Amino acid sequence: MEFIGKKTIKLDKIPTLLDKFVAGxxxxxxxxxxxxxxxxxxxxxxxxxxxxxxxxxxxxxxxKKRFYSLYSDLKKSGYWCLNMENQDEILKxxxxxxxxxxxxxxxxxxxxxxxxIKNSIEKNAMKTAIDVIMPSGKIKISNIELQIAYKEKxxxxxxxxxxxxxxxxxxxxxxxxxxxxxxxxxxx
Amino acid sequence: xxxxxxxxNRKERMxxxxxxxxxxxxxxxxxxxxxxxxxxxxxxxxxxGPNRK
Numbered sequence: 623m624e625f626i627g628k629k630t631i632k633l634d635k636i637p638t639l640l641d642k643f644v645a646g647x648x649x650x651x652x653x654x655x656x657x658x659x660x661x662x663x664x665x666x667x668x669x670x671x672x673x674x675x676x677x678x679x680x681x682x683x684x685x686k687k688r689f690y691s692l693y694s695d696l697k698k699s700g701y702w703c704l705n706m707e708n709q710d711e712i713l714k715x716x717x718x719x720x721x722x723x724x725x726x727x728x729x730x731x732x733x734x735x736x737x738x739i740k741n742s743i744e745k746n747a748m749k750t751a752i753d754v755i756m757p758s759g760k761i762k763i764s765n766i767e768l769q770i771a772y773k774e775k776x777x778x779x780x781x782x783x784x785x786x787x788x789x790x791x792x793x794x795x796x797x798x799x800x801x802x803x804x805x806x807x808x809x810x
Numbered sequence: 811x812x813x814x815x816x817x818x819n820r821k822e823r824m825x826x827x828x829x830x831x832x833x834x835x836x837x838x839x840x841x842x843x844x845x846x847x848x849x850x851x852x853x854x855x856x857x858x859g860p861n862r863k
Contacts, residue, residue, distance in 0.1 A: 731858050
């Protein structure tokens, strides 16, 4: 792991099937919208020894035209939406705060769970995102301090607490403790 | 002695999480990711099911 400034990490990992799925999906998504990957996959990306069924991705709100173009690109590349039928239904659901799940046909797992950004914490995750450069491509993830605090204070399941502990230990020498404390207080 | 001690099990799991995270921090990406790939890929294949391609 190589840290290039405060907002970029170079990771020379051997990609898992999950990493390959994420790289393929992000390669399309990033052409059409701003995004940030949050939650479980962030811990898995940095070595946590578990898989996940879904990758949580927050997306900046986009126009109908841009969404149609994203949807068309996803379809052409073999992705399908598991929980909705057509692009209008998906877009309406996203604007209503629901999630749309996309997988590679004919599979259901793994899938990318897309949600439009809806609150200040999510806006903050997007604004303070970190670039992770891998041999398979570049992806944007939420900053580590926010991920740790969110898992500890909001999600709180055993799995989430383990994810948080994993990140805290891996980034032990790099964590901004003042920022982590601020997020912990904010999410209490 | 309890047959299954949940609190103890949780503590031991957390201790392993910390041990493995320490390994990730102190070893090369190629080293830890080779080991992680075995776990993640096999779990994912189990989730996907027997008809996977």
